[in-house]
Amino acid sequence: MSRRVKRIAGNIAVLASLTAILLLLITSAMSDEFLRNDPALTAEANAGTPIVPTRNTAAASAPASAVPQTASELERARSRALAEGRPEAAWDKQCIAWQVPQAATNPQRWANRMGRQWLEAHRARCPDAITIPHYFVDSWSAGEPGTLRIRVEDAAVFAAWPGPAASGILEDIARDFMENLAPANPELKTVEVATGNGQHRVHYDRTTWAKAQDI
Numbered sequence: 001m002s003r004r005v006k007r008i009a010g011n012i013a014v015l016a017s018l019t020a021i022l023l024l025l026i027t028s029a030m031s032d033e034f035l036r037n038d039p040a041l042t043a044e045a046n047a048g049t050p051i052v053p054t055r056n057t058a059a060a061s062a063p064a065s066a067v068p069q070t071a072s073e074l075e076r077a078r079s080r081a082l083a084e085g086r087p088e089a090a091w092d093k094q095c096i097a098w099q100v101p102q103a104a105t106n107p108q109r110w111a112n113r114m115g116r117q118w119l120e121a122h123r124a125r126c127p128d129a130i131t132i133p134h135y136f137v138d139s140w141s142a143g144e145p146g147t148l149r150i151r152v153e154d155a156a157v158f159a160a161w162p163g164p165a166a167s168g169i170l171e172d173i174a175r176d177f178m179e180n181l182a183p184a185n186p187e188l189k190t191v192e193v194a195t196g197n198g199q200h201r202v203h204y205d206r207t208t209w210a211k212a213q214d215i
Contacts, residue, residue, distance in 0.1 A: 074096070074097050077091075077092075077094075077096060077097075078091045078092070078097075081093065087132075087135070088155070089128075089135055089136055089153055089155050089156075090128045090132075090135035091128065092126060092128040093128050093129050094129075095124075095125040095126035095128065095129060098125070098126030098127070098128065100112055100115065100116070101115075101139050101140065101141065107141075107142035108141060108142060110142055111140045111141050111142040111148060111149070112140070114140065114148050114177075114181055114185065114188065115140045117180070117181055117184070117185075118176075118177055118180050118181060121180040121181075122134070122180075133156055133169050133172060133173055134173060134176060136152040136153045136155065136156035136169075136173070137150055137151075137152055137173065138151045138152055138153050138196060139151050143190075143192060145187075145189075146187055146188060146189030146190060147189060147190045147191075147192060148177065148181075148188060148190070148191050148192070149192045149193075149194070150173060150174065150177060150191065150192065150193045150194070151193075151194060151195075151196055152170065152173060152193060152194070152195055152196070153195070153196060154195045154196050154197050154199075156169055156170065156173075156195060157169060157170075157195060157200050166195075166200045167200065167202050170193040170194070170195075170200060170201070170202040171193070171202045171204060173193050174191040174192070174193040174202055174203070174204035175191075175204050175209070177191045177193075177204075178191050178204050178205075178206065178208075178209045179209065182206055182209050188206065189205060189206050190203055190204070190205045190206070191203070191204045191205075
């Protein structure tokens with residue numbers, strides 16, 4: 001048999017195989033088993049719910065890494081952060097110890113809303129995840145109507161930050177809150193920032209902020 005004849009015969013054999021496979025697929029597609037719908041899968045598909053393989057529920061609910069819960073676990077996490085070079089005032093960069101103040105009253109709920117908006121403006125989940133001097137922020141609360149009170153760590157006044165006085169650091173924090181919150185919250189009139197010991201305190205009001213916008 002010549003090489004040309006062999007090549008033609010081989011091509012015919014390949015074509016016959018492909019034809020057989022195609023017929024098999026068509027036959028399978030037309031069978032009742034193939035066309036029968038699974039009610040559960042159909043409902044999920046119609047609802048737009050992705051169909052995924054079943055996983056072990058217990059394994060899926062377990063976090064990738066355990067979040068410290070006890071005081072001793074938090075202290076160990078703090079020690080590791082300090083050993084890695086984190087500042088004392090900003091060791092909780094992963095926000096494992098941060099807690100939003102409890103909102104037992106409407107004024108505190110308002111203060112919490114202001115605080116969350118401020119964190120969102122910095123794309124952070126807690127103050128320690130923001131740069132100096134803002135990681136000194138410890139908590140927030142509401143004062144007189146329209147007044148947001150910010151409590152900062154006492155160490156804020158000793159921070160190595162451009163500015164000769166403690167009031168400069170606290171004012172920078174107050175101004176940052178006002179700049180990020182004032183446009184969307186017309187009820188905010190004043191931001192008051194004070195150290196936990198009450199020895200240092202500054203106020204930054206909406207009028208001062210508005211004047212700065214006109215410069």
